[in-house]
Amino acid sequence: MSFVENYKEHFEQLLSVKDKKELSGIRENAFNAFAEFGIPTSKHEEWKYTRIGALFNRPYRFLLDPSHAVTVADIDAFRLPGHQEANELIFVNGIFSSALSKIISKGLAVVPLEEAAADSRYKQLVAAHFGNSGHYLKDGINALNTALVNGAVFVQLTKGMAVGLPVYIYNINDARKENIFSQPRSLIHVTENAQLQIVETYFTLGVEESFTNQVMEIVVEENALLEYYKIQNDAGNANQVSTTHIRQAGRSYVHTVTVSLNGGIVRNNLNMILEAERCESHLYGLYFQKGKSHIDNHTVVDNVKPNCFSNELYKGVMNDESTGVFNGKIFVRQQAQKTNAFQSNKNILLSDDASVNTKPQLEIFADDVKCSHGCTVGQLDEEALFYLQSRGIGQKMARSLLIQAFASDILEHVKLAAIRKHVEHLVAERLEF
Amino acid sequence: MLNIQNLQAGIEGRQILRGINLEIKAGEVHAIMGPNGSGKSTLASVLAGKQNYEVTSGSVEFLGKNLLALSPEARAAEGLFLAFQYPVEVPGLSTTNFIKTAVNEIRKYHGREPLDAVSFLKMMKQKMALVNIDQSLLSRPLNEGFSGGEKKRNEIFQMAMLEPKLAILDETDSGLDIDAIRIVSNGVNKLRTKDNAVLVVTHYQRLLDYIVPDFVHVLYNGRIVKSGTKELALELEERGYDFIRNEADVEQEA
Structure with missing residues (x-):
């Protein structure tokens, strides 16, 4: 498999760097998983309607070195409204840039992941949560991010703090000179009773191809609150697989809105793992696609314990020759009695050449639950x-x-x-x- | 104002209107009555320009223009208004925003500047009082979760805001109790002037107690088979539509 060979070189290079030893075990396992799974083809159940293979056949510059040519002015052109009153985390070509980032809220710690993994304050958290998404995403793409993790960050919001100011996260690819492959990675810990708002966006500079393979893992502790907004409006030369994996502790509240307006091939994995009682999750999504763009929203709501509530509503408007996929899975484990889980996906096709494949799925192993799902595809x-x-x-x-x-x-x-x-x-x- | 000549129309190849002739002048109120399936609502829809209906013959002149050549929005801008039998619910679109857009689109059609916010609000307040509608209704999404009466009142409010020359009320009384009929009718009556006209399409006579017509026409099997004054409506109420059916069928056989 020439493709694996290709990445093996990057992998070995990373392993040879001495100060990144803490994560080397998990990295090695992930690389083996990557080699085993490979890049999913349309035969893979979760990738039936999203063909990602061709993207990997292109030559990309894969940067291990954090240096880059992106300036403040480049970013200014894309800053989100309200940024003056926000913390800003900036990833360039998948590598966190502390020089370009701005942290103004008290109680918000932003530490390179490798350092956090070695730091006595954080190392247990990193060990417990880093790579958890791999249990849910059995494909080479997720494994590849973990295997080659580089320039990742650990973010922690201190116990009981309401951050007050939101955290804006920008993922920037500099494709002005060459095709860029980037793998942003973060682990975010919202501690007990804390409240955090995140807004995340993506943009590609230049007209060459970019491919972002992002993994964000978020832990929301007891009674904590997270709002997470993802805005995808990059150009047609920008492709991405964006994984947001959220683990919820008891009585936590998570509210997500994913807005996808443009891009080449865009695949979102949103996993909500409700691991304790009385969690509440809201998943909203709007995709409004044009041209030949492709949007795929795969969501998982996993009800592990009793008395959790989730509500999911995704809506799609498809124009031109755009294609869409919605796949929503709700698991209700045997223990998870009194689960309330609702899901709905509604689509409008504005053109004869646009299409949507939608698949709501319920897997229920408990007998006292309220669940519903449904989907529609129609015209105005x-x-x-x-x-x-x-x-x-x-x-x-x-x-x-x-x-x-x-x-x-x-x-x-x-x-x-x-x-x-x-x-x-x-x-x-x-x-x- | 409106002159319909030998109008024939249908849907999906099925003919429904079989030659309608009707003239409405400014200041007049006409009522079209008829049994179910006679073509009343089809006539209203064809006049408003609903897609899917195909006009196969005849002509409609409205204020000197060929109505059938105009898009639905142009018909509205020229002064035609249809109060729907079943007003559509549009979740997510505020009633106020909808009406403001409509008012300004019609102004644009006539080459006028959009109304500024202050003038629009002033106009809203004035018309709200006229048709007795509450602000809280207008800030809600268009018709979403409105009761039958609220929907119809909203139709009349839109009519007040758009100030049409000819208002067609399609079964405005259906699903309304007596109080609601009275409120809606009062609104319509207050909007009447010597320059505008109303066409009431109804199955029952009761609405005509409140909106008193100058002329009543009976539609049966796609044709106007009888015309008269408001007394005709009373006669229909008393005798039912059967006598019209019998007369018309006899005539057709002859």
Whole structure:
């Protein structure tokens, strides 16, 4: 397997670096898993409708060295509204840049993962949680990130702190000169009673190809609260597999909104692991695709213990020749009685050439639960369109209003006002067909 | 104002309107009555420009223009308004935003600047009082979860805001109790002037107690088979539609 050979070289190079020893065991296991699983083909159940193989056949620059040519001005062009009042974590080509990042909140620790793994304050946490996503994602892509982990960060929000200011995370690829392969990695620990808001986005500089294979693992401890917003609006030359793996302790509350507006091939894995009683999870997603972009949202809600609640709503608007995939799995383990889990996926196809494959799945091993799932794929409601037109609203405007109305169901869940306005604006811009 | 000549139309190859002739002048109220399936709602839909209906013959002139050549939005901008029998629910679209867009799209059609926020609010307040509708309803998503009465009141409020020349009320009384009918009718009556006209499409006479027509037409099997004054509506209420059916069928056989 020439592809594995190719990465073996990077891998050995990383292992040879002395100060990164703490993670070498898990790294080695992951590399073996990568070699065993390989890159998933469409025969892999979880990758049936998303063909990722071709992306790996391209030559990429894979950077181990943290130096880069990205300047503050390059980033300024993409900063999210409200950034003056936010912590900003910046990854360039998958490697965390402390020089470009800005940490202004008290109680927020940001430490290189390798250091955290060796630090007595954090090492147990790292050992317990780093790589947990690999138990859920049995494919070479997740393993590859772990095997080649480099320039990753550990973020901890101190016990009982409400961070007050959100954390904005920017993943930047510098594809101005060559194709870039990047693997951002982070482990985020929201301690007991703490409250954290994260907004994450991605952008590629230049017109060469970029491929981001990201893994973010988040631990939300007892009574803690996490809001996580992902905004994907990169160009058609930007591909990514973005994994967000969230473990919830008792009475924790997690609220996520994933907004995907553009990109080449974009695959999101969102895992919610409800590992203790009385967890609450909200998963919202809006994808509004154009051109030939491909969006795949794979979500897992794993109810391990009793009395948890989850609600999931993903909505898609597909234009041009775009393709979409939704796969939502809810597991209710035998112990997880009194689970309430709801899931819904609704799609509108605006063009004859757009398509969506949607697959809601429930696997229930307990007998006293309330679960529902459903999906729809359709067109804009002709009756509603006529109703608006009959009031003097032109067809184009009427379509825009109806799509905005469809999307508002999701966007209203973005609780950060500046970010909500920003995504509403992006959607409105897109509606000027 | 409106002149319909030999209008024939249908849907999916099935003919429903078989030659309608009707003239409505400014200041008049006309009622179209008829049994279920006679084509009342089809006529309303065809006039408003609903897709899927195919006009196979005839002409409709509205304020000197060929109505059938206009898009639904242009018809509205020219002054035609259809109050829907079943107003559509649009979750996520606020009623106020919807109406504001409609008002400004119609202004744009006539080459006018959009209303500024202050003037729009002033207009809203004035019309709200006129049709007795509550602000809380208007800040909710369009018709979502509205009761039957609230939906119809919202239709009349939209009519007040858009100030049409010709309002077509399609079964506005269906699903309403007497109180709601009274409120809705009061709204319509307050909006009447010598320059506009109303076409009431209804199955029952009771709405016509409140919106009193100058002319009543009976539609049966796609044709207007009888026209008269408001007394005709009372006669229908008393005798039912059967006598119309019998008369019409006899005529057809002859």
